Amino acid sequence: MSYRKEKVLSLTGTEVNGLDRSALQEQCALHLNEKMHGVCFSPYEGDQEPGDPISEEQVRRKLALLQPHTQWIRVFSCTEGNDIIPQLAREYGLKTLVGAWVGDDEEKNEEEIERLIELARAGFVDIAAVGNEVMYRKELEESELIAYINRVKEAIPEVPVGYVDAYYEFTNRPKITEACDVILANCYPYWEGCHSDYSLLYMKQMYYQAKQAAPNKKVIITETGWPSAGDSLGAADPGYENALKYFINAQSWSQKEEIEMFYFSAFDEAWKVGAEGSVGAFWGLWDHTGKRKF
Numbered sequence: 001m002s003y004r005k006e007k008v009l010s011l012t013g014t015e016v017n018g019l020d021r022s023a024l025q026e027q028c029a030l031h032l033n034e035k036m037h038g039v040c041f042s043p044y045e046g047d048q049e050p051g052d053p054i055s056e057e058q059v060r061r062k063l064a065l066l067q068p069h070t071q072w073i074r075v076f077s078c079t080e081g082n083d084i085i086p087q088l089a090r091e092y093g094l095k096t097l098v099g100a101w102v103g104d105d106e107e108k109n110e111e112e113i114e115r116l117i118e119l120a121r122a123g124f125v126d127i128a129a130v131g132n133e134v135m136y137r138k139e140l141e142e143s144e145l146i147a148y149i150n151r152v153k154e155a156i157p158e159v160p161v162g163y164v165d166a167y168y169e170f171t172n173r174p175k176i177t178e179a180c181d182v183i184l185a186n187c188y189p190y191w192e193g194c195h196s197d198y199s200l201l202y203m204k205q206m207y208y209q210a211k212q213a214a215p216n217k218k219v220i221i222t223e224t225g226w227p228s229a230g231d232s233l234g235a236a237d238p239g240y241e242n243a244l245k246y247f248i249n250a251q252s253w254s255q256k257e258e259i260e261m262f263y264f265s266a267f268d269e270a271w272k273v274g275a276e277g278s279v280g281a282f283w284g285l286w287d288h289t290g291k292r293k294f
Helices: 014-018 021-033 056-066 084-091 106-121 142-155 174-179 196-213 240-257 270-281
Strands: 036-040 070-075 095-100 127-132 161-166 182-186 219-223
Touching (some): 070 084, 084 095, 127 142, 142 174, 161 174, 196 219
Parallel strands (some): 070 095, 095 127, 182 219
């Protein structure tokens, strides 16, 4: 027998379950003040949504809030004003994972790809992401996406290039995995209905599945998080304390294992309700006004 009381469910990260809200907030603050590896950045405010004008002032205001708490930011697009974000991020000493948002609009894809290449050649891109969940959305053929990836790799050989999608896509689509310099995996226990008590174990398995699909390549968790409000999905319950616990567990594990992780997301975004239902607006570490939630 190898029973030890202190090891009961120790792999789940459930030591946070014994903490009250105040203690959880203190643990969260410690992680934020020590600086996360990275966080997903969106410039939109109030009722803004993709396609609306983005001002330099609002980008600067948000970057100033984040700068003391993160080393990297992730940017999802290179058009519609988003290209200013990685340029300004350099002024705040932040590294950047910059994405070209590609889909079923070939003209828009060209704008995104060309601007990503321009930004990388100008020194504003540390890692380039060609596409985000485009296989999930079924907006491109696999061969089309691989052609975009290879085009960007050839244009900026000094910058690692990858593709962002759910962790399992790198198992299901080995040709895409092979084309990538780096594997950029989204890992969301919430979206697979996992109970919060087991969410850390679940997220670990997601990561290791992506790692197994590409054993000789770096795997970066490009999105993970837990909504602080909204409707449940299966056994996954949103909520303030569940979001706190998930953040603490995810940060503790990734830092201990030296796994690069971008937390989703920096700010609450009202526009995401349409795409994701009631939870869509509540993934942020800061609320839509820029006030820290935790």
